Amino acid sequence: MTLLALKGVESGYGPMQVLWGIDLAVNAGETVILLGANSAGKTTLLRTIIGLLPCTGGTITFDGEPVGALPPDQRIRRGIAFMSELGVFPGLTIEENIRLGGYFLSAAEVRRRSARLYDLFPALAGKRRDLASSLSGGQRKMLGIAKVLVSEPKLLLMDEPSSGLAPVFVKQVVDVLKTAITGGMTLLIAEQNVAFLPLADRGYLIDGGRVRLSGTRAELEASDAVHEAYFGL
Numbered sequence: 001m002t003l004l005a006l007k008g009v010e011s012g013y014g015p016m017q018v019l020w021g022i023d024l025a026v027n028a029g030e031t032v033i034l035l036g037a038n039s040a041g042k043t044t045l046l047r048t049i050i051g052l053l054p055c056t057g058g059t060i061t062f063d064g065e066p067v068g069a070l071p072p073d074q075r076i077r078r079g080i081a082f083m084s085e086l087g088v089f090p091g092l093t094i095e096e097n098i099r100l101g102g103y104f105l106s107a108a109e110v111r112r113r114s115a116r117l118y119d120l121f122p123a124l125a126g127k128r129r130d131l132a133s134s135l136s137g138g139q140r141k142m143l144g145i146a147k148v149l150v151s152e153p154k155l156l157l158m159d160e161p162s163s164g165l166a167p168v169f170v171k172q173v174v175d176v177l178k179t180a181i182t183g184g185m186t187l188l189i190a191e192q193n194v195a196f197l198p199l200a201d202r203g204y205l206i207d208g209g210r211v212r213l214s215g216t217r218a219e220l221e222a223s224d225a226v227h228e229a230y231f232g233l
């Protein structure tokens with residue numbers, strides 16, 4: 001089943017158009033990766049899907065309904081979550097950050113879901129009342145993921161989850177995502193780090209705000225264009 005479908009999507013920053021007619025689909029249960037060099041338009045695409053940037057052309061359909069004109073909070077309520085590179089509020093505690101991620105849920109429901117999340121992120125469990133600013137870079141990223149997972153989104157958009165992380169933490173993030181994917185999570189990830197490629201079922205190579213090619217993970221791995229943009233070869 002197609003969960004997210006983009007047809008001819010255009011977007012940008014005021015008069016500066018960045019995306020030019022993007023066609024893209026994510027099926028329920030799939031992990032799809034967005035590849036592309038710096039400034040290709042990956043972040044712009046994710047921000048347009050969640051509604052932080054206006055969709056100035058084309059259509060965005062989620063779960064069978066057009067969402068391209070809805071404000072971000074209504075897209076979040078329909079089940080789309082966005083994890084930006086920044087992710088967490090350093091001046092709030094771990095618990096408060098997670099509660100914010102589930103702001104539209106009852107306190108009891110947040111507690112129930114938090115208990116499951118602390119099982120998945122044991123490093124956070126003992127630090128519930130500590131400020132997020134006291135966490136290491138890797139732990140902050142884990143908190144950023146916990147904060148979006150608490151809403152149990154139908155689709156999780158992730159912008160460069162590896163950014164600023166040492167390789168050992170990148171591996172931890174990949175392992176946590178693997179667990180979430182096994183649990184049925186649908187993911188659209190913009191990533192430059194090759195460690196994330198094995199998670200993907202399919203992917204798109206974005207170049208100059210356009211889809212240059214799309215295919216299965218194996219097709220992308222075999223593509224010269226992907227090697228050029230992704231592996232820097």
Ligand code: ATP
Nearest residue numbers: 013016018036037038039040041042043044045190
């Ligand atoms: P990166 O890996 O560097 O984040 P990206 O593929 O995510 O790359 P985008 O951040 O989407 O690329 O940038 C696409 C284009 O939009 C670039 O030309 C960039 O300069 C421009 N751009 C990004 N953010 C803004 C902004 N806030 N205002 C104006 N232009 C922007």
